[in-house]
Amino acid sequence: MAKYGFLGSAFDPITTGHLNTIQEMLERKGFDKIFLMPSNNHRKDKDMHVSDEHRVNMIKLAIEGHSKFEIEDIELHQSPWNIQTYNTMRKLREMEKYKGHDLYFLMGADLLRDIASGEKWSHKEDLLKENKFVVIRRENIDMHEIIAKDKLLRKYEEHFDFIYWQVDNNISSSYIRDEFEIGHHPKFYMPEKVYKYIEEHQLYGFVPEKD
Numbered sequence: 618m619a620k621y622g623f624l625g626s627a628f629d630p631i632t633t634g635h636l637n638t639i640q641e642m643l644e645r646k647g648f649d650k651i652f653l654m655p656s657n658n659h660r661k662d663k664d665m666h667v668s669d670e671h672r673v674n675m676i677k678l679a680i681e682g683h684s685k686f687e688i689e690d691i692e693l694h695q696s697p698w699n700i701q702t703y704n705t706m707r708k709l710r711e712m713e714k715y716k717g718h719d720l721y722f723l724m725g726a727d728l729l730r731d732i733a734s735g736e737k738w739s740h741k742e743d744l745l746k747e748n749k750f751v752v753i754r755r756e757n758i759d760m761h762e763i764i765a766k767d768k769l770l771r772k773y774e775e776h777f778d779f780i781y782w783q784v785d786n787n788i789s790s791s792y793i794r795d796e797f798e799i800g801h802h803p804k805f806y807m808p809e810k811v812y813k814y815i816e817e818h819q820l821y822g823f824v825p826e827k828d
């Protein structure tokens with residue numbers, strides 16, 4: 618039985634924050650493979666800034682040559698009303714590729730906080746009951762405090778595993794987009810190939826650098 622992790626994100630664009638997160642998860646928790654699972658442009662709760670195709674191409678460039686990381690494109694083909702992690706994880710478990718394996722949803726502590734707040738997440742109890750999670754520290758959020766204060770999270774406490782190392786939190790897709798928009802060149806926040814792709818396709822309002 619293999620241990621597989623799934624990191625869902627818009628990857629708009631993929632950042633070294635995402636990449637360091639999956640690397641930490643892979644080694645610290647002994648995953649056989651980690652799947653990057655991009656959300657599609659029909660997501661109702663989040664606007665994407667470039668097409669599905671561009672976001673997927675950038676993920677491909679970022680993980681090229683790293684056989685333990687793969688793309689899982691299930692959410693790109695799902696109708697908008699089905700794009701909920703609860704549904705996605707159920708579908709993944711039914712797929713031949715993953716049947717009988719040990720599946721985990723991976724996330725940063727900001728999402729744990731969102732789940733606890735109960736605002737954005739659907740099927741909270743079933744999501745927690747049916748799935749296992751690895752949560753990595755982020756923004757100095759106290760993950761244990763969040764679990765301790767939430768009745769449902771306490772009920773399914775054994776479904777959670779944690780990583781205490783904190784990947785640089787200043788790295789986020791929105792920071793990178795903002796920097797491009799104001800004419801900056803945040804080239805070291807993503808792999809060089811991804812930066813070149815953004816430059817080539819003039820994404821996120823890319824402005825050429827002056828000599």
Ligand SMILES: Nc1ncnc2c1ncn2[C@@H]1O[C@H](COP(=O)(O)OP(=O)(O)OP(=O)(O)O)[C@@H](O)[C@H]1O
Pocket residue numbers: 624625626627628629632634635638723724725726727728753754755784785786787788789790791792
């Ligand atoms: N620097 C980071 N450290 C830890 N987890 C991260 C980091 N960046 C992203 N993640 C995690 O990756 C998943 C996808 O997050 P998402 O792509 O929305 O993050 P983001 O880069 O902060 O995006 P945005 O800035 O557009 O909100 C989430 O579980 C998030 O917590």
Ligand SMILES: O=C(O)c1ccc[n+]([C@@H]2O[C@H](COP(=O)([O-])O)[C@@H](O)[C@H]2O)c1
Pocket residue numbers: 624625626627654656662663700701702703728737738739
């Ligand atoms: O299932 C939900 O209701 C739900 C609500 C918010 C976010 N998610 C998932 O969490 C992952 C990261 O979300 P985000 O908003 O940080 O891009 C991504 O896979 C989303 O589909 C899922």
